[in-house]
Amino acid sequence: MLEANNAFNSAHNHQHCVSDALSSAKALCRSQGQRLTPIRELVLRLVWQSHKPLGAYELLPQLAQAGFNSAPPTVYRALDFLQELGLIHRISSMNAFIGCTQPNHPHPTAFMICRACRTAAELDTSELETLFHLSAAKQGFDIEQQSVELLGLCVQCRETR
Amino acid sequence: MLEANNAFNSAHNHQHCVSDALSSAKALCRSQGQRLTPIRELVLRLVWQSHKPLGAYELLPQLAQAGFNSAPPTVYRALDFLQELGLIHRISSMNAFIGCTQPNHPHPTAFMICRACRTAAELDTSELETLFHLSAAKQGFDIEQQSVELLGLCVQCRETR
DNA sequence: ATTGCACTGTTATAATATAACAATTCTTCG
DNA sequence: CGAAGAATTGTTATATTATAACAGTGCAAT
Numbered sequence: 001m002l003e004a005n006n007a008f009n010s011a012h013n014h015q016h017c018v019s020d021a022l023s024s025a026k027a028l029c030r031s032q033g034q035r036l037t038p039i040r041e042l043v044l045r046l047v048w049q050s051h052k053p054l055g056a057y058e059l060l061p062q063l064a065q066a067g068f069n070s071a072p073p074t075v076y077r078a079l080d081f082l083q084e085l086g087l088i089h090r091i092s093s094m095n096a097f098i099g100c101t102q103p104n105h106p107h108p109t110a111f112m113i114c115r116a117c118r119t120a121a122e123l124d125t126s127e128l129e130t131l132f133h134l135s136a137a138k139q140g141f142d143i144e145q146q147s148v149e150l151l152g153l154c155v156q157c158r159e160t161r
Numbered sequence: 162m163l164e165a166n167n168a169f170n171s172a173h174n175h176q177h178c179v180s181d182a183l184s185s186a187k188a189l190c191r192s193q194g195q196r197l198t199p200i201r202e203l204v205l206r207l208v209w210q211s212h213k214p215l216g217a218y219e220l221l222p223q224l225a226q227a228g229f230n231s232a233p234p235t236v237y238r239a240l241d242f243l244q245e246l247g248l249i250h251r252i253s254s255m256n257a258f259i260g261c262t263q264p265n266h267p268h269p270t271a272f273m274i275c276r277a278c279r280t281a282a283e284l285d286t287s288e289l290e291t292l293f294h295l296s297a298a299k300q301g302f303d304i305e306q307q308s309v310e311l312l313g314l315c316v317q318c319r320e321t322r
Numbered sequence: 323a324t325t326g327c328a329c330t331g332t333t334a335t336a337a338t339a340t341a342a343c344a345a346t347t348c349t350t351c352g
Numbered sequence: 353c354g355a356a357g358a359a360t361t362g363t364t365a366t367a368t369t370a371t372a373a374c375a376g377t378g379c380a381a382t
Contacts (some may be wrong), residue, residue: 034358035359037361074361
């Protein structure tokens with residue numbers, strides 16, 4: 001069921017997304033000798049509560065509600081940790097964070113972000129990478145890291161109007 | 162002399178960049194019935210002082226030095242105005258602004274940003290656009306606006322090391 | 323001339339992110 | 353075990369980026 005896994009399909013089984021993300025995270029941490037502490041795990045869960053990018057300051061009250069310390073450094077540290085492991089990504093055009101769907105396969109990322117429902121989904125850019133690098137190379141530029149954020153309308157929102 | 166026009170070539174005649182930008186801006190404003198007031202023109206000049214994206218708060222003291230009012234709203238208003246006309250772009254991964262090299266040809270933008278010298282240059286994505294749209298369309302997504310920011314090393318910086 | 327509108331000035335504050343150092347907990351190795 | 357060292361978390365303060373809200377000013381067109 002490929003379509004059922006699409007973030008833009010609001011009927012998808014989101015529990016799967018969350019549990020997959022959590023087990024990937026645990027495996028990754030183990031293999032890298034890193035600790036997925038309670039705070040880090042909770043922040044990861046919170047980021048994964050939906051496919052909408054969330055700001056750090058939206059997470060803070062939720063951390064507090066869960067009985068955790070809640071000051072900006074706490075959440076930013078956890079976010080930094082998760083980012084470094086590739087478990088979440090930062091959407092810089094929104095100052096927000098979103099769970100990574102492929103933490104096991106390090107990959108250049110590109111996001112489609114619906115301006116109506118705010119849902120964000122990763123775009124498979126495997127076919128685009130070569131072209132990107134070739135185009136950049138024409139001006140002597142060597143790409144090391146990319147931030148691709150595409151704003152538009154998802155299927156559901158387009159059909160709703 | 163195409164190469165001489167490359168932002169990554171520090172030997173290029175930057176006065177040309179600035180004067181081109183200014184005359185394009187004037188023409189564009191005229192044709193759109195907009196006013197390029199002294200503040201707006203100065204902010205455009207300041208953004209164009211180099212090919213390195215500049216933050217709003219880096220412009221403020223320079224505005225002050227030029228004898229202008231200098232409070233955040235002043236510079237942000239000018240930046241917003243220039244952005245709406247497509248005369249400058251915002252690099253969201255850096256919270257910074259850079260002059261647009263093609264204000265007369267509205268275009269989807271992509272930037273290459275050198276992590277060493279901080280110079281940013283637009284990448285020609287004409288060949289990539291179709292692929293982008295096709296890839297997104299596979300998931301039913303309709304791209305309206307894009308932010309592509311590629312971090313890496315430019316020729317000069319690569320050769321310097 | 324005067325009315326309306328765009329632009330600018332000014333003050334305050336919101337939103338996002340980090341610095342710096344103290345306290346705690348975890349680990350590991352003697 | 354128990355102490356030393358390292359990683360993690362707590363806490364306070366502050367830096368950085370951006371906007372709200374309203375008052376004043378000047379241009380523009382009837």
